[in-house]
Amino acid sequence: MRYFFTSSLFIGALGQWLTGYFAYNALTRLRFNLGYDVTPAPWFFRLRNFFGEDITPPGFDEPAMVLATLFSLIGFLLCSGVLTDWLKMCAGQRPHLTHGAQGKPEWTRYINVDVNHKVIGIQYGMSSIFILLVGGLLAILFRLELAMPGLQFLDGDSYNTLFSAHGIIMIAAIFAGVGAMTNYLGPVMVGASDMAFPRLNAFSYWVSVPSALILIAGIFMGGWDTGWVGYPTHSTSTTMAGVQMFLLGFYLNGFSSIASGLNLVVTTIYMRAKGMTYFRMPIFVWAALAASILQMTVTQTVGVALTMVVAERAIGLDFFGAIADPTLVAAGVPTGDPILFQHLFWFYSHPAVYVWILPGLGIISELLPVFSRKPLFGYKWIALSSVGIALVGSIVWAHHMLTSSMEPMWKVPFMISTLFVAVPTGVKFFSWVATIWEGKMRFQTPMLFVLGAISVFLLGGLSGPILGTIATDMHLHDSYFVVGHFHATIFGGFVFPFFAAIYYWYPKMTGRMYNEALGKLHFWIMVPGFWVMSLMQMRVGMQGMRRRIADYGPDLGIAAEQALITVATLAIGWSILIMLYNLVSSARSAEKAPANPWGSRSPEFQSPSPLPEFNYDAPITVVGDPYDYGIEDATYVVVPGAAGD
């Protein structure tokens, strides 16, 4: 306990709340003294309970809330200590990178600022699962509401807050999960001892924590009803002030994305082991590289869009036409245009989906050869298809706007580019099938999750083109079909591969083996549960159910499907709790894992479990191809001092 209360996590969070508290207090006092209609108050608590009552104190001041939130982030960063080394550098000192637990128990590294990429990877992983549970809980709440027609225990505003928060909180969880995989695996797979910029790496993680806290806090500080897209003019005019917390949390999370993307790109380019050419890298590194390049280059536009909404709300700038000043209009001054936001937003948010799924698809490609005992079929094609998806995926953004006020002709090129995404995606599917073909497959839990991922991602992929052609999208746009499609894409492209990765590298991370029976139980509940959920979501969408609605009419005849979706959601929730129990209990008591439990050729499995502080005791050399299963004595890496294999 003592270690917890002195950890970066606890002190950072405490510092964040205190800074927010005092900043709001000071700012409202200042503005009151300057003559604004503001009540000086110690706290920007703006609460809306589930009975729909707004119990906001009078005189609430939104601009002060925005600034206080920004200050609160700085408070977290300063108190957690992630900036300490940089501040010392500014003061002319040259602090050394510190490694290890500093005399505390080993587990305390995971709740303190640490520069080791594996520690950061596991920190991301634990955050991801925690945030996933929060987002999942929100989903279960509003799924219970939707199980029957009629409003049972939520009203419009609380329902809207729950689904909006579910969306963005899950996105924070996914980014953390991607960070877990790329940080833990990236450097060790290219044979490096750490990331190129270890302090920046720690910063990437520690900025994502307060931004996730801000998002979660937004639920209680007024809530918001804009969905995770936050389209103006709704986001600029809604009275639910939690929207500011959503915008800022989303925005600040972007720092984490940009910095970690940059870090991985530099690491991959400059820190590969001797002999590791680009086409000898484990395939996951290709996927992570493509995702990182995207992350590093497109996140800025959503930052711009979110800032504009924050500014329009807080200080009245007019970008999106919420303010139709009659005198301006009469003078011929055009007001803003809400479509601008949608372009900026989707220019980022479509590629962002590829940031989430490319690493997951990389995990699929990485694990299939190991469990099929066969080379990865068409390595170069799979590697380049990741880059292809990233490139094509950058020019399809307006397929999210096929029913918007865009010029009808301008929708056509986006339909065309969207359909082209099918080509590199198809290359991946066909190569996976060819890898499995004649493979002597073993069905341990990681392989089961990989196969489940392929099946679910197929469901997501196949339901894509029907949304890409404009005529059919006119029916399906903003319907529940989109919800089904999107969840299939994300579960197949991120969630299932992420779980596969957790089970697969669990012995490498902890040095212990998980419980195989519980792992399989998790799989056999979650995959059928997901199929039912997703197919039923698509079905009700086809029949006319809109997305983002707190209630639906019985006239659609979809009540049975809705109940089924809710049951399936609960099954998924329980299966994830089984996984958590498995991971936690196995870490304490399970048998010690061997260095290479899967017979993998990947470099990290040639080093002991858990990995040493700097991954390899001496620099490794690459002398062959990564997936030469089926050839006696084909060597991939030479790891000095490794025992035997």
Next chain:
Amino acid sequence: MSNHKNNSSNTVHFSIIGVLIVVCTLAVYTILTGAVPFTDISIGYGLFEIPQAASAQAQPIDWLFDAHFWLIAFLFAVIVVPLLYSIVVFRQEEGDETDAPHIHGNTALEIAWTVVPLIFVAAFIVWGWQSYFAVLAPSDNEVTIRAQAYKWDWDFYYPEHDNMFSKSIVVPVGQPVLLEMQSRDVIHAFWVPAFRVKQDVFPYDTNALEKNFANADYSSNYDHYKPQIMRFTPIEEGVFRVRCAEICGTSHYAMLAHVFVLSQADYDLWVAGEYKLPADPDFLNAQPGDGYYLDELDDYLNGTGEFDPSAGGDEEPAVEVEDESAAVDGTDES
């Protein structure tokens, strides 16, 4: 997958898979649509059933839907059949710890499965293009109806009838309609599932809307008048629900309106103020099995049945339409 010792057994495998892919494609198509391909047989349940089409625009769209269902069924079969086949046939045998054959890749195959999807892509680009422009195409005898969306309701105006105001869209069957839509506050979207078409409604020129909408001359006075347009031609008589499909706040879920598609004779009566429309039914109070959409209300409108308002709680069953504003008031009270 060539150069391998058991080429002949591969031929057997591929033959079996070929047959299974055909069977699987037909089966998946049947499950998706509920219709057995190349026959008139319906299995009574289609996973991806679409509501019955009620507009001319639905025809090219449904044609494209059907093409997509074939594509989904075929691609599903192409991936899942060999995948499951491998799992069943090639899985590790008990105690076999050796590796599988070293098959590295096959450039011809890779090129094939890059190029063949390109052909599908090309086909869907052409079909997507054609169906889209079929949906956009104007007709000669269009009637314009102006729609205003706001939190959380719809208003409609009939420029042809001196900007007559109505809470519902009322059109004669077969009449092509050009909807000019505008929002007073945030983005909404107009969607009637049976018509298939959907259009977001943007809040352009909210200033002009503050003026008297009904009397405004948009063509000359307001440079900023930029309505979003959408076309539909109803081909079935009945009552259809308009659903706002863009999240717009607290009561987004309840932002509904109705399209009454009447016979030409009934429509003329309605324009003359002599036709009763039922009050806006409150969908939250409707009970499952009412079917009051295409059954009871339809009968009611066609004068062959009685509209049973009991499902709608205490609201008035119908409003005498003396003049248009009275109709609105009556509806609002309900």
